[in-house]
Amino acid sequence: SQQGEEDPQALSIQEGENATMNCSYKTSINNLQWYRQNSGRGLVHLILIRSNEREKHSGRLRVTLDTSKKSSSLLITASRAADTASYFCATKGRGAQKLVFGQGTRLTINP
């Protein structure tokens, strides 16, 4: 199974601190994506990193990808209360037709 696993399952930090979430997967990938899900809402795409990329930035988000370790991390800097959500990584395998989602990290930002 290619299913990603996020770590930690839950993370609670103070506003202004940085939040780091990790994702591990099992097979070769084409790309890896991070999504956010606010409570009671659908998933929203945050960032996509290709298998030949090692790091990508988007605003306060920084994603790294280590294909040798089959892992990725999502860093949210200067966290805000509005960042409170579940964060999912999703992988697209080489030649695969579908995205496989991990179980998510529940992030809580305390004011």
Next chain:
Amino acid sequence: DTAVSQTPKYLVTQMGNDKSIKCEQNLGHDTMYWYKQDSKKFLKIMFSYNNKELIINETVPNRFSPKSPDKAHLNLHINSLELGDSAVYFCASSQWTDYQETQYFGPGTRLLVL
């Protein structure tokens, strides 16, 4: 302006009933998906259609039947509902490419089977 919309948002029904969930996207995408998210937030793909053709059909009970009348619509019909079908069902769409595939999700349909 809603990109991916689903109806209904909430669905409460009795075991054994048949129900349908509708999905529409106005993004001009050629691929649409149905996902099931269980109570532990685990998101699992059920079906995918590309240009009205079924391309992904996971091990889903045949009580679930997707229908895509055109590229912008993907409906999900569920026969003989069971308690275990209670979940949130998400529709999503994307423009099919081999290398990138950002998916756009609808708001979800919360199904409760009593």
